[in-house]
Amino acid sequence: KEEPTVGSLQEELKELKMALELFQTRHEQDMQEVREELKEERRKRMSLQEEVISLKARK
Known part of the structure; x- marks a missing residue:
C-alpha cells in the first residue's frame, strides 16, 4: 500500500x-x-388546559 x-x-x-x-x-x-414543534405542542397544551379550566368552571 502506498x-x-x-x-x-x-x-x-x-x-x-x-x-x-x-x-x-x-x-x-x-x-x-424540533424547537418549532415543541413551541406548537406547548401552544396546544396551553389551549387544552384553558379549555379544561373553562369546562370545570361551568359545572
Whole structure:
C-alpha cells in the first residue's frame, strides 16, 4: 500500500471539512424544526388546559 501524499491528505481534509459543514447545517435545521414543534405542542397544551379550566368552571 502506498503512502498518501500531502496533496491527497489535503484533499481528503477539504472533503471532510465540507462534509462536517453539511452535517452541522443539517443538524441546526433539524434542531430548529424540533424547537418549532415543541413551541406548537406547548401552544396546544396551553389551549387544552384553558379549555379544561373553562369546562370545570361551568359545572
